[in-house]
Amino acid sequence: MISDWLKIGFKSFFGMILMFSSFTGFGHELRGKIYDSYQNPVAGVGVYNKTTEAFTYSGINGYFEFDSISVNDVLYFYSLGFRTTSRTVAEEDLDSSVAIVLEEAPVSLEQIVLISKLDAFSRMVRIDTEQNPVRSSQEVLRRVPGLLIGQHAGGGKAEQLFLRGFDLDHGTDISISVDDMPVNMVSHAHGQGYADLHFLIPETLDKLDFEKGPYKAEYGNFATAGNVSIKTKKKIDQNRITLEAGDFNTLRMVGLMKILETTNTQAYVASEGVLTDGYFTSPQNFNRLNLMGNFHFSKEGESLRLAASHFQSRWDASGQIPQRAVDQGIIGRFGSIDDTEGGMTSRTNLWMNHYKSIDDHQSVKTSAYVTAYDFELYSNFTFFLEDPVNGDQIRQKEDRLILGAKTVYSKKIHTTEDDSHAELDLGTGFRYDKVSDVELSRTRNRTETLENLALGQIDEFNGFAFANLEYRLGKWTINPALRADYFSFQYENELTDTYDLQRKAKLFLAPKLNILHTFSPDLQAYAKTGFGFHSNDTRVVIANRGEKVLPLAFGSDLGINWKPDSRLAINAGVWGLWMQQEFVYVGDAGIVEPSGRTRRVGADLGIRYELNDKLYMYGDINYTYARFTGAATGEDFIPLAPDLTSAGGFTYVGFKNVEASLQYRYIKDRPANEGNSIVAEGYFVTDLNLNYTYKNLSLGLVIENLFDTEWNETQFATVSRLRNEQEAVDEIHFTPGTPFFIRGRLSFTF
Template identity: 55%
Template sequence: MNKILALLLILTNCICNAQNIKGKIIDHYGHPIENAYILNTITNNHAHSNELGIFSMDKTTTNTLLRISALGFKKTEFTVSDSVILITLEPATFQLSEVVIQPTLSAMNVITKIDLETSPVNSTQEILRKVPGLFIGQHAGGGKAEQMFLRGFDVDHGTDVALSVDGMPVNMVSHAHGQGYSDLHFVIPETVDKIDFGKGTYYTNKGDFNTAGYVDFKTKDKLEKSTIGVEVGQFDTFRTIGLFDLLGNQKKQSAYLATEYIMTNGPFDSPQNFNRINILGKYSTILDDNSSISVSGSHFTSNWDASGQIPQRLVDTGTISRFGAVDDTEGGTTSRSNFNVMMNKHIDEDTFLKTNAFYSNYQFELYSNFTFFLEDPINGDQIKQKENRNIYGINAELNNKHHYGATDVLYQLGVGVRNDQTTDTELSHTINRNTTLEQIKLGDINQSNLFTYLNTEITLGKLTINPGLRLDYFKFNYQDKLQIAYKTQTEDKVKISPKLNFIYSENANLQFFIKSGMGFHSNDTRVVVANNGEKILPTAIGTDIGTIWKPFPRLIVNSALWYLYLQQEFVYVGDAGIVEPSGKTKRMGIDLGLRYQLNDFLFFDFDGNYTHARSIEEAKGEDYIPLAPAFTNTAGISLQNWKNFSGGIRYRYMDDRPANEDKSIVAKGYFVADCNLNYTYKKLIFGISVQNLFNTQWNETQFATESRLQNESTPVEEIHFTPGTPFFLKGMITYNF
């Protein structure tokens, strides 16, 4: 009887002490740590910290031992002594064994975290290549936005991938060169802290251009140290980088200034004369109520000459080299200035508000000649594309988490607006950059996008159900300045995009998911008014079935089967100033990725992507989608902190692909390997890097183009290409202080 009474007293005491604890996870500077994993070692209940570093956990008693882990930090044990706790994590050498698969739709972001830790970036091109399966190509002297490929899409410069930096959109609507044009060159790679990405149409907070996927970049709030670096390489290449911590090791506020200057002539027979300068300033502070505010401003400007895309027939006959030119007066200038204010407002332990307001001024002027003397046998076919743009916008999202017994429900309610105003958006026929022969298009564009969405995550034990609904409203205005009479052409449109996802997390090492949803990309305002608002927001419908699995502490495997359908649309061809229809398409494929830590300092990564892409309404054999990659593969080995050495070697492979609808013209695939090696001596880092280690002859971008040379009587359709970089050696020295 006495034993039973004692047992009841112990049980009663445990129940009385059971509580819902609330806590915050921070680093040693006081900055919140997102996605930390908190485990109750007695009940095996777990929680994850949100963007403010805050978490809550029920059924937890005093004296309970919590185990906390986060990527890049030492695993910590903490004994609960109060209902409100503060836990500080110390930085540690990266270990794959510390990775926890989060039960969220964005769990794949752990891949980019691993890749950024094991293989840091130092060029804008490398930033985009961190997204598994995303390939890029440059074809205009280094200053033009890269061409992108993802999931069987020739994304062009961003038509089907939504890009943003710190909540600011990168994609340009109704751009002078092409819809969704995305120039990321204003980002200084050393300032990138996080890459958030997702493939497919499943994300309620992503709208325009989110069909093949999205990529969000977040810049650092604080620098660990100040840095000055210089790089020198072949082809008259020079780069200098400066990162300056302005406030030192203060607990709740930080500020830094980052600058970058690059110049190069490239491997081309006609020098590129490329130069670019970047500057970024950012201030961040944490308020007493756990809210945070960041203010940033940046400016970037670039100018260059280009040799353009050259016809294969001239190289085959030896008339020009692979690095020659038909018209070396191509090139351009561009600049972008940004101002951005971001705030995470803490309301209570289960509620916070994320907002940002931004302004960008963007200038663009590009000279190209794709067809040489096809249209104008006397003066040639050079064109000028030019615009002056202002972008205004605000995003706000309210996050609220409710607990209904054993069921947790997360609500995310978002609203926002974006307005683009361009003046004198121009397409002209020019000669030698100086003389305008004809203005083909000239007008002012005013395009607005208002949106709202509701995203819900319902957690029922191991299962998370994620329904969402997004509503977009577009207003298109265009003033054609080549018309004698003044008239504003206007159209508007509403788009509804539902989403439904299921995530089953067996444990912290295994997750299964089924994703589904509708997305879209807008068409150019000039398309919209030309087609009286018909078929201007083509729908994309997709689904993914896959898993993220950690079978061993040092191995992560991710895989997915996917399908994507894209509706009929009209496309504005910026190089010709015309509207072309594009039919319905379907794409299906397989993604497979591996991340493996061989030992404390060696890491291996592999990504393979297969896609079957076809037009639906065309006859078999004539239904290929031009330039859609069928198979891509990247892999590499990275060395980290081994006797002061770091570096790695990696390759990228793209298979042959059709360049036209019947595959009678083929864009050749390529295999290119790069490597680098760094040595740290006290505060100095010495490094070398080699692009195209084996000096492969490869074509970075390729198009099936009909062109005519000045001495030709008839046009020829064949591959026109921009050659990839040959063996390219650079040396680097960096001083940290």
């Protein structure tokens, strides 16, 4: 049945592409370009004809056009960060190209108009970041509504992620990218989809976009629960030096410096250093260094960006501790059973983004990247379960080289016959991972290798192509899309006596269809549906002889974006997501393994409200019903899948140069095993930020866990045995969350 549906969808989709590509007559009754005060083109500006209720958006080169327009029609121009501008169409406008200059203004909900765009909610959420800038790399992902994170390895390992009833581990079902460079690691030594975002310097963050569900053709592997696209700054307005110091011997230093600034060219460097002992009994000895250089050149119709970064980190960790050890007084909440855990990692990136406008209706975007990465992690999840003498410490290690590129051709299509508009995107690209000496070994005290459990070489290639059509007719936007992914998995086992190289290949086709109806500039309804996938680890693919290589996901969303008032924005929706295969954490081996089919249904509600020019409030609440399908009732819970989460806060700006923000995050108790006999405790944690600015000097205070709540940041149901125990015990193992943690910040701009 699904195959029949796919065939019909493919025929209809390509039929629409051919139909719209055949139109060559354009009715340019009003056309123009939109610029900022520096004469730079502004993309994504909403242009709304209040007289006829027609609408459009400016392209990357700032170009827009209207058909069937009349003298005295009133046009409104909306864009975040710019003052809303209106223009009454004059007779001379119809015979020439007009230039619209937008004036910069503080970001406000009033600047959002709900016309034709499928990512309206993502645009609303950008205001959260503008009103309350991100202070750490961990905060970046928390800005996605419904996405919660947890750290459980001394701050150096990628965070554990939760979204839409998923325990995403470190990124198995969420695609994360920075400037079109993927963050997720395929066939990673520690976990499939591993996404370590610590190479991002938070002060360089420019924009964060997201999509929940598998609905965007541009994103393939891991984009099932959703995707997060991060853009860094192309240029900086001011030089900045920041120093932070706080509890637990914490020190952070940041620098952003311009090194070149002309009319068409800008360049800057950014650096970050972090040191801390952490709040555990055994010091973490944590250190992290980030360096980034950025060069940007732009002229009319073309831009080029070159950037490079280097990240390295080293740390010790106290690991996840069993609840019984705390209850019996063997250790305290911040103690450890094995404090020799920890690791080291580094990532070096070089990436390029190029845009070229062929003419007012056609453009090409190209991105390319190369990444050198290494990783070494020591963990002990089960203590003395497997080896009562030496303990169960393991090492996971790899060295990796990644190469990739993507090109997208865009064409705007206008027809004068029915005043319809369409935009066609055709993209293609590849990603190649060369993973050397990917290892899982038993070790002792991080110095002695006791046994190699797995050791090999991985070559994984992903080639892809996609077509995306956005067709606008009146108040309707119809968005059919198709993506094709080809994977080649190759693994050489280095533990066999003879040469052992195996290879599997797989093709995946993912049709998608999104429909949007704009009732007015203040109300839109949407329906989204589509297929997606996550790839399995190469070693799993080879071991299973190519079975379940690319587990399928099917999702659907139905919801509204509504602005009942110019200062109030609401997103509400219901959704469902069905997965062909789930990943479940296996604590005693420090790995994840595939499990059965799952279904999730849920509801999301997000509210953003500006009480006045100084006070901004937001909140999101997300509910999910998540179960394995085919399992016995009562044994079908998905371990660690959250069913109720919420996050929100408020920001106050303006009183005597003082800024204040209070933020909370909440997660309800959730099952830790399939039978729900072991429960992972929920939490409610509040953070506070205060900032005072005087001229070019800024003083800040950051308090994490303001009310000193006792909470567990990450939790797992794990079978373990302590040194003097005769029998193994299956219970909650946890990493305690941050206690009251205060640090001060001094920032100087020039």
